[in-house]
Each structure stands twice: as C-alpha cells, then as structure tokens.
Amino acid sequence: MLTLLTSAQMRKADEFTIANKPIASIDLMEKAARAFVQCFLKDEFDTSKSVAIFCGKGNNGGDGLAIAHILLANGYENIKVYVINISKKQSDDFAINLQRIEESKCKKVELTKASELKNIKADLIIDAILGSGLNKPLEGELAKIVKAINKLNKRIYAVDVPTGFPAEGKIAGEYNGIKAYKTICFQRPKINFFFPESVDATEKFEVVEIGLDENFIQNLNGDFQFVEETDVKGILKPRKLFTHKGIYGHALIIAGDTNTMGAALLSSMACLHSGAGLTTACIPQSGLKALNATLPEVMALPRDGTLAINNLDKYHAIAIGPGLGFSAEANSLLKSLIAHKKPLIIDADALNTLAENPDWIDRIPENAILTPHMKEFDRLFGRNDGWWERVQSAKIQAQKLNVIIILKNQFTFICLPSGKVIINPTGNPAMAQGGMGDVLTGTIAAFMAQKYSSTEAAILACFIHGRAGDCLSKELFVVTASQVAQQISKEIYKLNKIN
C-alpha cells in the first residue's frame, strides 16, 4: 500500500533524503526536473515545437528553470522562460538554476503584468509558477497572469501540481488556477487529485519517481493510502485441492423489488462469480421465475411481505439493500439484521432506510460495511461542502461507528475504523451505469463469505470490480453491470495466477 503524503510530509521526506542520502538539494531538484522531462518527452517528442515555461521564484520555479536547460539538451531549441515577479523572495535552488539559465543560451524574460502575455506565442506551456508551497488563494496580478496563461489555449503541462490547486485540504470556491492538460508530479500523487474537483485543474496526472527515501515515506503516518496490485495479490488466497463449496461460505443477498429485481440478480450474479460457495437471494416471490431462469446456481429465499429470517447462522455474510425498495418488511429486516453480529453489508435502499432511522446507526455491528455513493452518504451523515469535507466526515464516522465506509466515486475511498483512508485506483467512466453498485455489493458479500476480513473484502472487491471494468473498457464505450459481474472471476484468476 502506498502512503500518500501531505505537502508538509513531502517537505520532510525531501529534507530527510538530503540529510541521509548522498544527494544535495540542488541535485534532487535536477533529478526531479529530469524525471519530469523524461515523462514529458513521451508525449511531446516533436522538438521543433516552441515551449514557454512560466516560473515562480520558489522551488517549483526552480524545477521549471532546470526543466528548461534539460529540454535544451534534449533537442528543444525554441524555449523561453518567463520568470514571474510575484515576490522578492526566492529559494536558494531557484537562484542557482537562474544563474545557470543566465549563463546558457536559453531566452529568459521577467513578467510582471498579465498584459505582457498578449504577445506570447508558444506551442506548449509548462507551468512552474507555484507548486506544493501554495499557501493562499491566487489574487491580484498573479491571478490575472494565470487567467491569461489559460487563455493562451495551449496544452499546459504542470510541474508537480497546477499553480493555484491545493495539493490537499478543502478546495474552496471557484477554481481560478492553471488548467493543465497533464500534471507530472513527484514521487506521490497529490491527495486532492483523487477528488472530482481536480478535473478543473488537470485532465490527467502521472507520477514520476525522484529518489526520495521510500522507507522514510512509508513509515510516515499518512492518513491516505493507495492500493497497488501487489497488495491485492498478497490478500487473495488460492482455491486449494480437496476444498468444497462449504469452505467458501454462504452469502445471503437481501435485495430486489417488483420494479428493481435486476439489482438483486446483478448482486447475486456478482456474488457467484466472486467465488462464494453458496449464494442465496432473498427476493420477492415475483422475482423467482427470473432468478431461476437466469441464475440457476443461486438459491432463493422468497419474501412474501412479512418475512423474518430466523436462521441466520447458516449465512457467513449478508448484504442488504440493492433494489430493496421501502416497505415495512424492508425496515424490519434491516432492523433485525443490525441486531445480529453477522458480517453485514448495507447498500442502496437499506442505506436510505438507515438515514430515515438515525437511531439505528449507532447500533450497526462492528466491521459492517456501508457502501454509499455521494448522495447516500450525505443523506446518512449530513450535507458536505465538497469532497475533502465528505471524506473527512466518512473518516470520522468509520472511526466512531467502528465500521468500514466505502465512499464510491471514480476513485473509491475505503474508510477504515482505524482512521486510515484507502484509495482504490481501478475503475473508469465507462462503468458509470446503473447496477454497478449492486455488483460491487455482491462481490463484497462473496469475499466476506469466503472469510476474508471486512477490510480485506472491501479492498479486494473495490479493486477487482474496477479492474474488471478497466479490462472491458479497452474494447467498449460503456460496460454494463452484468458484463462486469461476469468478468470478475477472470480478474481474480489473473491476479491469482501470477502469484
């Protein structure tokens, strides 16, 4: 699991590396600049293009100056550096690189006013005005300069973080910073790149390694961690010889209503393909034909409007919610499940039922998993102003209630009772279609039934569900929930096979 860093922690890692490795601060900057250029050249190999590099006077600007001379050395001839006079203060490494630029054949101009940008002509722009040192909103002439740079309407590559975009913390008000095509950031992605608000600042980002001390970074107590494929492979267990269906657990999916029976079928289908030994769908009578016709492997526990499930012992994991609707029966089922200590997943309509009965929330069993999307989360725990606030609130609630909250989005946040937030990297916009959450719920239930811990089940399910969608979207504009459900077994197989 990769630990993500705040800007303050990044500075510590920087200082530690300089103090403990045979590398000086200016050489670390050079290394960062080289890593940036290497990444930049993968996209921009036409060295006849002209490049305007906008630099502030801190270390981000220092990077920009180093990038200028490295690009020159790589065959780019038409490079112009614009040093923006935002303050008198300059960093030591900026000063050293400025001296180098002055001694080179690189053109350098000082820029004080936005109006001076009118005559700038460049095919490409590199933004190195402000990086992770941003400590206040962009104002005055600097804000005007940034606006004018955006208006040049050229492809902008940002160094480390787009100027004006906070690397972490609340993203307040309307974004007025650099709108980058791509951000090439150092050693770790910025935490805020995982929030939807970041699309205003950068269309994409790529992380380059700059040689900071990894041991030091991993031992920093970062709240945010990032799942890697190796983590998932480390958790997944192979299916052993002589095992039988009883070993892989029995999952109960309480879901479906007359008009939303598909949700129950999708959840059950995903549960099957994710490896549960037995799957039972608790659905209304009206869904039995469909269930038997489409998922013959799944058993049924028909609901007749007054169902009480007496024998919960035989189930190793229970998921409630997909397409469940709102009824007295659904209410009483959820209430009775909360009273039991079974591994439980609460999703969709069951989350909304919970929101209508807030006094039940404190009674949710330990290590239960809640899987809200943004609206369901806000209904449950109150409105949030932006994603930073929402994830902070999910973090607090997961700790307080001792549950796991899977806050779903492009990047899903798995908030653990320990206070850690695990970011899932897989998944893509082709998966933005109804039923996808039902599939995730069925997948989590299957992993819990197979006796993975709630944390493991959450990590596995989110990663593999997204990975299934990623694989399918290589050939499809949109992937449907059924396709994802059916792909899951293939993805588990691939991850297990390489182990």
Ligand SMILES: NC(=O)C1=CN([C@@H]2O[C@H](COP(=O)(O)OP(=O)(O)OC[C@H]3O[C@@H](n4cnc5c(N)ncnc54)[C@H](O)[C@@H]3O)[C@@H](O)[C@H]2O)[C@@H](O)CC1
């Ligand atoms: N591990 C690291 O920390 C490394 C950092 N490097 C670079 O260093 C950058 C951070 O450098 P700095 O800490 O010098 O900070 P910046 O270069 O981001 O900013 C410089 C200074 O600008 C001022 N400032 C902040 N917000 C402002 C605003 N809204 N308006 C006007 N002035 C403002 C602050 O006083 C700040 O210290 C990173 O983003 C990265 O590009 C690299 O050189 C490599 C290693």
